[in-house]
Amino acid sequence: MTSSLRAATVQFQHRANDKNYNLSVIEGFIARAATEQIQVLTFPEMCITGYWHVRHLSAGEIGALAEPIAASPSLARIRPLAERYNMAIGVGLIEQGE
DSSP states (O other): OOOOOOEEEOOOOOOTTOHHHHHHHHHHHHHHHHHTTOSEEEOOTTTTTOSTTGGGSOHHHHHHHOBOSTTOHHHHHHHHHHHHHTOEEEOOOOBOOO
């Protein structure tokens, strides 16, 4: 018996602080991966918020980008796609701690 796992990684040009745009791009890659029967799909760290600009932000600005994992609006967009396509999806964001 032969079993296999189809995995892919994605690199894309994010827009700094533009979660909606970045999530739209991510959703497009997820849909494309589903057509290619990908089972594990990973994106870069902080792909939802962007990352190169964060070092220039104040603590308050970083806090405004952060989301609690359990109630994350961004993950609420990704989770249903993972379930629909039966795909493990790794996306990065700035986590808001307690």
